[in-house]
Amino acid sequence: MKPDIKICGLKTPEAVDRALERGATHIGFIFFEKSPRYIEPDLAGKLADRARGKAMIVAVVVNPDNDDLDEIMTLVKPDMLQLHGDESPERVLTIKTLYNVLVMKAMPVRDRDDLRRVESYIGIVDRFLFDAKPPVGSDLPGGNGLSFDWSVLGWLDGRVDYMLSGGLNKDNVGFALASTKATGVDISSGVESAPGVKDLTKIDAFFDAFADATMPAHASGS
Ligand SMILES: O=C(O)c1ccccc1N[C@@H]1O[C@H](COP(=O)(O)O)[C@@H](O)[C@H]1O
Numbered sequence: 001m002k003p004d005i006k007i008c009g010l011k012t013p014e015a016v017d018r019a020l021e022r023g024a025t026h027i028g029f030i031f032f033e034k035s036p037r038y039i040e041p042d043l044a045g046k047l048a049d050r051a052r053g054k055a056m057i058v059a060v061v062v063n064p065d066n067d068d069l070d071e072i073m074t075l076v077k078p079d080m081l082q083l084h085g086d087e088s089p090e091r092v093l094t095i096k097t098l099y100n101v102l103v104m105k106a107m108p109v110r111d112r113d114d115l116r117r118v119e120s121y122i123g124i125v126d127r128f129l130f131d132a133k134p135p136v137g138s139d140l141p142g143g144n145g146l147s148f149d150w151s152v153l154g155w156l157d158g159r160v161d162y163m164l165s166g167g168l169n170k171d172n173v174g175f176a177l178a179s180t181k182a183t184g185v186d187i188s189s190g191v192e193s194a195p196g197v198k199d200l201t202k203i204d205a206f207f208d209a210f211a212d213a214t215m216p217a218h219a220s221g222s
Helices: 013-021 041-051 066-075 089-099 112-121 150-155 173-179 200-214
Strands: 004-008 026-030 056-061 080-083 102-109 127-132 162-165 184-187 192-194
Touching (some): 004 162, 013 200, 026 041, 041 056, 089 102, 089 112, 102 112, 127 184, 173 184, 173 200
Parallel strands (some): 004 184, 026 056, 080 102, 127 162, 162 184
């Protein structure tokens, strides 16, 4: 099955429309105020309406309280929450129960030890997202444009369903897909001309590289 492709940190109708035209299965909005990709929930709701029914709408939140979630669920009506903070399995379960929404839990990874936490979320989250650990001193838990050693994911139980993120771009997405069992890829800064500024040419180049990487072998002429 073709992997999913999530374009994250969208802030303009042009970028949303291009991602949809090129076949994004998920589009993400960032509700973390320190991020250059932060978007007000009411604007995100308008952009989400362009995508509703065409792609999964993902709200990216970091240790949200219920007031934050009430506002986002009301104004954006996401299909999925991406929990990108230190949310415990108990908190994830509470959120799922309260809001009846799919949850993708982001897990920061540097080495095999970082995968130990995965087990406690199995059966609670709908999907995992493996991202690089942020560098020391970074204000951002994600969106740092950094990759990690994807080979550590080989230690995961093969039944763990995950998207891969962190420093993906047109040059490494093929290797990322070939060397992991990711069922989706998630990209943000790799399709930007500056932090928070999506570049339509880079979005196109990423989708072209993704298409090359996922083309059936017989169709590539080999
Ligand atoms: O992009 C951000 O600013 C951000 C802020 C807070 C939490 C998550 C954030 N982004 C997520 O980070 C990953 C990787 O992004 P990148 O491709 O390395 O730039 C992606 O899942 C975004 O959803």
